[in-house]
Amino acid sequence: DAATSFVHADELRTAFAMATSQMYKNEVPLYGDLVRIVQDINQATLSANNSTNGSDPQGSSSVTPDSPERLNLERHGAIRLGLPSELRTVRHIFAVLGMYPVGYYDLSVAGLPMHATCFRPITSESLARNPFRIFTTLLQPELVKSDDGARDLALQLLSRRKLFTAELLSILNTAEQQQQGHLYADQAEVFIREALRTFSWASGVAASTVDEYARLRAEHPVLADIACFRTAHINHLTPRTLNIDAAQDAMVAEGMAVKERIEGPPRRRCPILLRQTSFLALDEPVHFLCDPSEGDTTTGERNLVQGSHCARFGEIEERGAAVTAAGRRLYDELLAKATAAANDGRTYDEVTADTFRDRYPDDLRELCRQQLIYCRYRCTGKQPTKILEDVMAKYQEAVICWAHRLVDDGVLVAEPITYEDFLPFSAAGIFQSNLQKGSSAASDPTAHPPPPVAPGGAQGSLEEALGCAITDPDTLYAQAQKDSLLASLLELGLTRT
Ligand code: OOG
Ligand code: NI
Structure with a gap:
């Protein structure tokens, strides 16, 4: 009986990722177009690879071709949280899905009052089944200027909101008491439904007035995006493409307003790290609360005021080899060098390509020999x-x-x-x-020693x-x-x- 058997965390994660993707397609139809573009290009890339027999004897293709099934499922998303207590509960939600915090990202280096981690599966087996990741940012109010009261307002709005339904919290409790935090099939269904509410757009109904929104936005747009809403809405979902240059061209050809350049390393024979681009965030209608003084105090109901908010977008990414600490130092060094040189008349992409060309090896053997990338080794069956x-x-x-x-x-x-x-x-x-x-x-x-003979040892003559x-x-x-x-x-x- 399905209802009485545990659902494996990997299975639950795949169900959750698919449900999230479906929800985001409904909320942001342009994301659905993006998924279609990426899947068409992946299909074409895979069949082109198959017809040229895939592997290059010179060792130029560095990223293991993931199974087409995994590739079609593969997504990452992002959420932004306001309070440490919210992050704590989100950690429990993702643990049920077999996702754990990996990596620390200090976003203050980019002028954002936030820091982040990424929840993702951590074993090779789970990653192979479905690598669904959620980049999760937490506001650092102490990094927000406080003189104009924006910080206090944000904290006040955040203290009022409830990101998690009572049903979700109760299932999380149950999961923690069950073996390995697993859920039964019937519980899993409720869990996914209720968890999705936390990450949904909630019909764009804000948790603040237009004025409050404007005050926070003036301080920092991301402050308004976090504190003026009742959910930790997913702000983008990202399918993985095998050819981001082709996907970017296809996005432009379909008339999407696309980010000016692809982030990350330049295009290479042996891809490393991560290259990303996106369609720009949409300006979406939002219903703000009325100022309490203007609301209908007799019913306790508050009228809603129409406004808009710009935050949600769609992203694509091409993933390459994970680099070692040495590989990362070299990447950071060359990126900083390219950024510093980008004003000399050439485009940023040209400078970046030039900077990397001679300095970052682009040959699988050389990358391995210099231990710039991590490799997974496996046997072919031939004896060494x-x-x-x-x-x-x-x-x-x-x-x-x-x-x-x-x-x-x-x-x-x-x-x-x-x-x-x-x-x-x-x-x-x-x-x-x-x-x-x-x-x-x-x-x-010794009684009769052998008679002395001339020294022999003439093996050669024998x-x-x-x-x-x-x-x-x-x-x-x-x-x-x-x-x-x-x-x-x-x-x-x-x-x-
Ligand atoms: C997260 C941005 C980080 C990525 O792909 O690097 C991210 C955010 O905008 O909240 O998702
Ligand atoms: Ni992203």
Whole structure:
């Protein structure tokens, strides 16, 4: 029975992401157009890749082609919150969806009185199923100038609003008491419905008067966007494109008012980080509250006044390789350099492209060799015997040392290899005893030392006589030891997961 079984957080996240996307399509139809454009371009890109057999032997395509299913689902969105208590509850909502806060973004560097984190899945498995992320910003009232009372007004408006329905809070409580915070199917349905209210546009009914809105907007537009509304409305949703340049052209061709330039690194053979663009925020009708002094005090109802608000938009993004700390330092350095040089008559894009061209390697092997990007390694099925042999030849002692740690841990056993050869003096003794059969003195070679002979050791002449080289027994034992180590190492780590 579906109602009595737990819903996996990954499944719930996908259902939530799809519901959110549907809601935003209804609220902002232009976002629906954006999704269609991106899906058409992704389809075309994937079939073009397939027909050229995808992988480039020179190693130029750096981003693993995600499964088309995941790609079609992939979205990020953004919300802006006013109070720490709101963020706390939002954290619980996203935990039920298998999304956890990752990364700190100080937005004051861009002149915004806010800081942010991103809620997203954190394991490779969950990311592979659906990487839905929500960029979540929290107002920092202490960064808002306070002389004109805008800050106090914002806090006063925020203290009045309730972002979460009682039903949602009750389900969150239930989830926390259930195994791993999971929900049953019937609870999951209510959870999604109620959580969507928190992030909806709520028909554009504001929580403030026009005057209050104007005062906050004059201080900072984002302050009005957060504090004058009753919901933490999603302000954009972003599908992922495999070709942002083509998608941007298609947006323009459809007549969308598009952001002037694509953010992030320049276009590259090996994409890194993230490139983003958007259609501009729409001016949307809003119903503001009437000033209480003008309202109908007999019924307690307040009339609404028509106004507008500009905040919601649609964004697209192309994702590339995650970079290491070194890769990020180089990116930040080149971006700062390009920004500083952008006034010399060339466009920002030209300067950025030039700045990156010679300085940021654009070859997969080089990016890996310089450890500028992170890679996920996996086996192809081919045995790395030759490479391991080389490594063992070069680092023999270290490998043996390591093997004995594995022995100490009981992972490997070490058995002595049987000596298959002979000892010269023993052999000589045996000779003696055989030559002087029956003599008791023959068992003691010191009693009758062998007669002195000229120093020998002419292996070469024996080999000459043999007509072939004589194998050194040592190489055979070393080989046997190495073979066994090789086989064990392959079995341990490289032939199994
Ligand atoms: C969040 C902006 C950040 C992105 O894609 O970088 C973001 C916001 O506007 O609230 O979503
Ligand atoms: Ni975004």
